[in-house]
Amino acid sequence: MTESVPVLKHPMAKYIREDRQPWIYCSGCSVGIVTGMVARAIDNLGIDFSKVVVVSGIGCTGRTSGYFKTGTYYTTHGRAIAFAEGVKIANPELEVIVVSGDGDIAAIGGNHLIHACRRNIDMTIVCVNNFNYGMTGGQFGPTTEHLRYTQTSPPPIGNVEHSFNLVKLAASSGATFVARWTAVHVRRATKSIEKGIEKKGLSFIEIVGACPTAYGRMNRLGDGVAMHRHLLEVADIQNGLPPHEAELDYETRIVCGEFVDVEKPEYTAVLREAYKKLRG
Amino acid sequence: MPKRIMFTMGDIACAEGAISAGCRYFGGYPITPATEIAEWMARRMPEVGGAYVQYEDEIASITSVIGASWTGTKAMTATSGPGVSLMMEAVGLAVMTETPLVLVNIMRGGPSTGQPTRGQQGDVMQAKWGSHGDYQIIALTPASVQEMFDETIRAFNLSERYRVPVFLLADETVGHMRERLVIPDEKDIKLEYRKLPTVDPSEYLPFKPDDDLVPPMALLGTKYQFYATGLTHDERGYPSDKEEVQIELITRLNNKILKNADKIVEVEEFMLDDAEIAVIAYGTPSRSAKRAIKDVRQEGIRAGLLRLKTVWPFPERHVVDLATKVKQIIVAEQNLGQIYYMVKAAASPTPVHLMTKPAGMPQLPQEIVQMIREVHSS
Ligand SMILES: Cc1ncc(C[n+]2csc(CCOP(=O)(O)OP(=O)(O)O)c2C)c(N)n1
Ligand SMILES: [Mg+2]
Numbered sequence: 001m002t003e004s005v006p007v008l009k010h011p012m013a014k015y016i017r018e019d020r021q022p023w024i025y026c027s028g029c030s031v032g033i034v035t036g037m038v039a040r041a042i043d044n045l046g047i048d049f050s051k052v053v054v055v056s057g058i059g060c061t062g063r064t065s066g067y068f069k070t071g072t073y074y075t076t077h078g079r080a081i082a083f084a085e086g087v088k089i090a091n092p093e094l095e096v097i098v099v100s101g102d103g104d105i106a107a108i109g110g111n112h113l114i115h116a117c118r119r120n121i122d123m124t125i126v127c128v129n130n131f132n133y134g135m136t137g138g139q140f141g142p143t144t145e146h147l148r149y150t151q152t153s154p155p156p157i158g159n160v161e162h163s164f165n166l167v168k169l170a171a172s173s174g175a176t177f178v179a180r181w182t183a184v185h186v187r188r189a190t191k192s193i194e195k196g197i198e199k200k201g202l203s204f205i206e207i208v209g210a211c212p213t214a215y216g217r218m219n220r221l222g223d224g225v226a227m228h229r230h231l232l233e234v235a236d237i238q239n240g241l242p243p244h245e246a247e248l249d250y251e252t253r254i255v256c257g258e259f260v261d262v263e264k265p266e267y268t269a270v271l272r273e274a275y276k277k278l279r280g
Numbered sequence: 281m282p283k284r285i286m287f288t289m290g291d292i293a294c295a296e297g298a299i300s301a302g303c304r305y306f307g308g309y310p311i312t313p314a315t316e317i318a319e320w321m322a323r324r325m326p327e328v329g330g331a332y333v334q335y336e337d338e339i340a341s342i343t344s345v346i347g348a349s350w351t352g353t354k355a356m357t358a359t360s361g362p363g364v365s366l367m368m369e370a371v372g373l374a375v376m377t378e379t380p381l382v383l384v385n386i387m388r389g390g391p392s393t394g395q396p397t398r399g400q401q402g403d404v405m406q407a408k409w410g411s412h413g414d415y416q417i418i419a420l421t422p423a424s425v426q427e428m429f430d431e432t433i434r435a436f437n438l439s440e441r442y443r444v445p446v447f448l449l450a451d452e453t454v455g456h457m458r459e460r461l462v463i464p465d466e467k468d469i470k471l472e473y474r475k476l477p478t479v480d481p482s483e484y485l486p487f488k489p490d491d492d493l494v495p496p497m498a499l500l501g502t503k504y505q506f507y508a509t510g511l512t513h514d515e516r517g518y519p520s521d522k523e524e525v526q527i528e529l530i531t532r533l534n535n536k537i538l539k540n541a542d543k544i545v546e547v548e549e550f551m552l553d554d555a556e557i558a559v560i561a562y563g564t565p566s567r568s569a570k571r572a573i574k575d576v577r578q579e580g581i582r583a584g585l586l587r588l589k590t591v592w593p594f595p596e597r598h599v600v601d602l603a604t605k606v607k608q609i610i611v612a613e614q615n616l617g618q619i620y621y622m623v624k625a626a627a628s629p630t631p632v633h634l635m636t637k638p639a640g641m642p643q644l645p646q647e648i649v650q651m652i653r654e655v656h657s658s
Contacts, residue, residue: 074510
């Protein structure tokens with residue numbers, strides 16, 4: 001006798017293209033958790049999902065856009081923000097969310113990041129910082145810590161370069177909402193993403209995550225569970241701390257919280273006001 | 281707007297053409313000799329309720345244009361060689377995601393920084409082959425201020441109809457010359473807009489083509505959900521690494537242009553009816569060629585001109601036909617020979633002579649006269 005077992009649906013499944021399952025992510029990866037955060041933030045806000053546009057660049061994190069059941073776009077590597085700017089300026093009614101990796105956003109796309117922050121265009125950028133280029137197999141990037149090992153900064157030397165602190169970068173470039181959480185701070189990070197979406201201005205939210213397959217293995221940081229447990233242990237929640245004090249040291253202390261929440265005229269709003277005046 | 285007459289520059293005519301075509305988004309980065317387009321757009325866009333956005337580089341400029349286009353806004357960028365080189369990866373993205381957009385290249389001397397204030401036609405092959413992979417685009421080559429206006433409108437119409445980036449390839453001389461421009465009454469301008477999906481959103485397949493090989497395009501922020509990606513994708517838009525999906529997709533992307541070439545290609549035939557010698561030219565050299573042909577006809581040499589207004593897709597049928605009628609063909613272009621190779625392949629075995637000029641001043645009428653005489657007496 002076979003009894004039909006009721007299939008439990010994930011509460012966020014309504015936002016996801018289930019026909020694209022399984023996800024491409026490795027086990028232990030943080031990107032799926034972040035996808036969940038974005039879905040929950042949209043759900044909690046109750047916004048019209050058809051007006052939400054999810055954009056990403058190339059990378060493991062970049063694959064996120066393709067799982068959302070709305071208008072989604074996978075740009076070339078590094079150009080998610082530039083695409084998103086065109087969307088938002090051409091149609092300010094849309095809710096534009098960029099989800100992409102640290103390499104995509106801070107290396108090849110770093111110029112677009114700082115200039116979008118400077119312009120203060122209303123969009124929410126969620127950047128998953130897994131300290132390396134995951135998609136291509138784990139090479140060092142602009143967030144890889146000094147002397148860490150990757151496929152292109154192998155032992156015995158390690159990474160000769162120094163890393164960007166993305167919170168400081170976004171804040172000093174002019175972003176009006178800046179936060180950092182780790183992948184284990186799901187509730188808090190989701191709340192920050194909600195605030196970012198609601199904010200009329202550029203919001204930058206860094207989610208420090210784990211890439212056990214590449215970065216974890218090269219640096220003997222353990223499996224996905226161990227890496228996430230570590231993130232919880234070293235997280236130091238300091239809401240309201242000046243962004244220039246939001247230090248990130250993987251080994252010892254990852255300062256988390258909301259660091260910037262300021263008001264500044266937003267690009268598309270300024271444009272709209274100017275047009276109104278022009279028309280008289 | 282009613283009919284207007286201006287005495288203006290090619291670059292400005294291009295900007296006005298874009299506005300008449302319904303362009304309401306311009307993303308760009310200043311560069312000689314295309315700067316005047318940006319400057320004109322910065323003044324005009326607010327007046328028509330559009331946006332002029334100056335980006336940090338050409339990569340952001342064109343990528344933002346792709347984004348704007350997906351909201352349903354007609355969008356363009358304008359640049360010159362160095363900027364086009366930076367845009368090339370995004371051109372491929374626009375081809376792969378079938379995004380209507382217009383890319384204006386006011387061609388200057390190259391390679392590299394070259395001669396910013398001097399014209400050339402050195403980017404003709406780049407327009408066709410500059411991005412990686414097998415693909416087709418459309419490229420138009422205006423030869424006057426009026427055509428900078430008219431062909432910009434045609435560029436928008438073609439990009440909307442075929443969902444493909446369209447290049448407006450103008451040499452610097454055409455961009456910077458000043459002539460009379462007639463802007464027709466807006467009701468006399470024929471405009472096209474991309475096909476939108478009509479099926480129920482639950483049945484929508486974003487990359488399933490109609491019989492014309494072009495799929496209806498859903499816009500961001502509508503009830504149609506889709507995933508557009510530069511990755512090879514099936515009709516659902518989902519990435520695939522299957523061989524048959526790759527073959528089907530890129531074959532269709534190429535065929536939607538090549539199989540419609542007769543509807544895209546425009547040429548001007550000048551004094552070709554009885555011609556024994558044909559000159560093939562486009563842009564500024566074609567103007568010198570017209571003068572030269574009138575002059576040699578005074579001497580009794582039966583010469584004519586095939587002026588290419590479209591270089592991509594290449595007007596192969598026109599050249600093949602021409603080659604059966606004339607004895608010799610001269611290709612005059614402001615480079616070291618680019619379209620020449622296409623002509624040679626299509627015209628064979630009719631002899632094709634190349635007249636090069638890899639610099640700012642195009643072939644002068646008397647130089648073309650000289651060339652025609654030489655070919656005539658050979
Ligand atoms: C122009 C270009 N250069 C290089 C690549 C190869 N590439 C694909 S993803 C990637 C790095 C992605 O790293 P990150 O943004 O940190 O995302 P992750 O995979 O770590 O989530 C690179 C270098 C590419 N696709 N395009
Ligand atoms: Mg990464």
